[in-house]
Amino acid sequence: MSTHRRIDVSARGPVTVVQIVDKKILDESAIQEMGSEILGLIEQDGRRSLALDFSHVEYLSSAALGKLITLDRKMKGHQGRLSLCSIRPEILEVFKITKLNKVFDIRKDVAEAVAALDA
């Protein structure tokens, strides 16, 4: 069992719920660490349905968006599915402005993300 610093991982049936711990996804080293931990779930642990829970996240930078895009690509490369959920309105606006709401599967909350991924 690996230890994570940037994420909390739990299982809801076949879906892995990944709660991002940090309030601000900002610092380059923290972004890399978070990315590595999630990538480990995909590549080492073979998880193929991930719900990324943003309920703790109050702020993210464009570098964090870049990391999410990279993770989404990796997941799609493994024929897996990644959903983002519980995103506060200000951050959702960032996804809309950049049109990344077209790239990511964005759900209202964990329950909706789990239901979509388990369908």
Add this chain to the structure above:
Amino acid sequence: MGTKTNGWHKELHLPSERGASRHIMEELLDQLATHGWPQSDVFAIHLAAEEAITNAIVHGNKLDESKTVHVVCRVSSQMVRIEVADQGPGFDPKSIPDCTLEERLDVPNGRGVMLMRSFMTRLEYNTTGNRVLMEKQRDPAADAAAE
């Protein structure tokens, strides 16, 4: 530094290292709260300032320890003005591809300047492209929405 009535003003030089903006950002966020800016505007200004300083440190000065980033912040109850200048050769902001084009949506980088422009009332680069001036006017609609 001024009072709430006169507004707040801060000018400093940051080292060209990652995380160098931490203290000035904390101070800026405190001042936005002191001057009663609504949460949505605080988020916008935070994002724009952070992106501008990170760009200056990483892309402008290329993390060169011999170079600094000059930051000037002014906060009043109606206006925020932030200037960020690096010591790099500059760039042409018009050369940044539109990140919202269908074929560029999954490119991981190149969104910082676009977000700064979207979230601030005014954003201008000098002709060299190594100094950016950003302003945010208080939006009465955001205040009304926050009530």
